[in-house]
Amino acid sequence: MADIAVTLADKRGTLPADDKLGFGKIFTDHMFVMDYETGKGWFDARIVPYGDFDISPAAMVLHYGQAIFEGMKAFRTEDNRIVVYRPVDHLKRFNNSADILSIPQMDVDLLHAGLNKLIEIDKDWVPQSLGTSLYIRPFVISVDPFVGVKVADEYKLLIILSPVGAYYASGFKPVKIKVEEHFVRAVKGGLGEAKTPANYAASLKASEEAQKEGYTQVLWLDALEQKYIEEVGTMNIFFKIDDEIITPELNGSILNGITRRSVIQVAQDWGLKVTERRISIDEVYAVHAEGRLQEVFGSGTAAVISPVGELSWKGKNIVINNNQTGATSQKLFDYITSIQQGRVADKFGWIGEVTKI
Amino acid sequence: MADIAVTLADKRGTLPADDKLGFGKIFTDHMFVMDYETGKGWFDARIVPYGDFDISPAAMVLHYGQAIFEGMKAFRTEDNRIVVYRPVDHLKRFNNSADILSIPQMDVDLLHAGLNKLIEIDKDWVPQSLGTSLYIRPFVISVDPFVGVKVADEYKLLIILSPVGAYYASGFKPVKIKVEEHFVRAVKGGLGEAKTPANYAASLKASEEAQKEGYTQVLWLDALEQKYIEEVGTMNIFFKIDDEIITPELNGSILNGITRRSVIQVAQDWGLKVTERRISIDEVYAVHAEGRLQEVFGSGTAAVISPVGELSWKGKNIVINNNQTGATSQKLFDYITSIQQGRVADKFGWIGEVTKI
16 A cells, blocks of 8 residues: 655644634545646555635636545544444545546555544544544545546545534424425436436525525426426435335436435344335325324434424425424434434444544 | 736746647636625626635535636737637526626626736737637636535636637537437426536536447437537537528527627628528428528537538437538638637627726
8 A cells, every 4th residue: 555644734723612613614634635747547545634725717727627525524432442434435425436436446455544543633623522523535636637528547535524512402303304396416317316416506596595585405306297206405305204214226317325324234233124216205295194103313424313393395394293303313413413423333334433542 | 997916827828839739738827806795786796816725614615516617719910919709698507697696796897807917917828820719718606614405605706717629620520429318417497507517527428428339419409398409518409501591499498698789780681581480300301301401500609600511309410411411501600700819800799808907
């Protein structure tokens, strides 16, 4: 494996108090960087002080969006170990996104080693109190200074770290979600399965409108018929109907969420019936009318589990479980966060220890 | 109107020989820059030496793709004037793309003045020989250092200039186009009408595969039925059938091309029947079989007109007009390029003179 050169920052910053962390605004002292050139492959893996870098105004990513990213988290356990949640699964998905965007494959072992080394160096930035974590953002951008549409020949990979506060600082609060009728996020044959800037750019207008109307996020329907449920803005979605857990099947336009996988595996381990299938918004409204819709919740890296208390579709609102967090949502949240924070045994092998250097 | 501060470069570069220009690789000595912050609006319009700039690794554009661009051209006329082709139409479309991406509106007059001033300063970079031009790339990127999906609060606008060689250095050559069956570029309710990186990121995989198979570009079908013709990779498309010019109607997922508009206006001015309507790939193949498909050509800023000599769809190839440039394609190319280069009167009011400073 390639060596990872380390250049330490002259000055170290300080982790703010847990209630000052917020999300995505504070960054640690160092970052991991690696470059790629056609014919040379990925090279010069290194850890350097966190900071701005030079970019050409003609850099391809700024014009044609060839880029990918990942999002995962590290936690400080009660016994003061630092662990990463499903790092290899995230890095494998990073390579899957790379394939969809015609970006060269990366060495997962090298990235994993680089990530662990980076976290070890910035370990004082990992907060400890319940719900806090160190958010990890690996990303690749195309940087050739060339104004023309093509697959790039030069890329830059970075991993940056951001300590984040508790998502539910004042306890679980079920969210209001707007079922989007006009805009679409992704379509079969498009980029929906990739974690790539394009999918998020496509969501901005709808999210902005939904937020103005008082909703937290939008629930996307399929692009073809505007009928089948796909995913929420930054989460996959689950429905509990007649004690069965149902989630939209992976179809090429839905993100293959890592927390989605965790929810499915845990629920099955608990003996619950879990089904991945097409589910229409009509069906959700119909089973709600019949009193059979027990819970709705989202799954994602940021929130882990996010109970949905209200859905709005074509001006018709339905309230789920009296706008209270359901038992299964709560139990999944408690269990998965307990694994992440090392409070229960890691029976699924999801936890990556940050190796000491 | 805001002042535009100018900082001149210490050293000037030299315009390469026309046959060394290529496309999108060479940039002039200066660029136009302007910043935006919520609450402050657009500010600090300035012309500075062309060069790399600092960007935060957390800059939103690198993660969530909130960005737009334009592409237009300046020409040096035979009598040594420098003119820009439809600058105000391009800048208005820039604002339309901004709206779709939730980016704040820009002052078209200010941008136009800034563009003219920039070109005047770098006027020695405008090549003169037939087919050459100065390609103009205005773009806006979101630059807040924030890792979370939202509409940004900070933007940077740049205009960069690139002298480009003749698109058809060795004369018109009809291209081979692959009709895409698997991938889709955009869908109604998506970003297809905007000039935004996301649409081009979505095209990379299909274009790469088509090029490996020997095709120049792909022709996109609609995302819903994979039946109706949308546009080619970087061009709109026209069909001449029974002496009628037919092009797909604007439907929200097709780019509202400026050259497309010029073609429609010129053809109508010539008394040709021009129809904007849905047209299916089946219809194109059917009229070809009946000997009624006279010409196929693309329209775009880079090529102006690009005759299509061959289409391939589901393994069935059709050759159009014996793989020769059709009379209408040739006449449109000659006429529009003559207007651009000041060789015929600008009867449509498309030409913007670069004002002397």
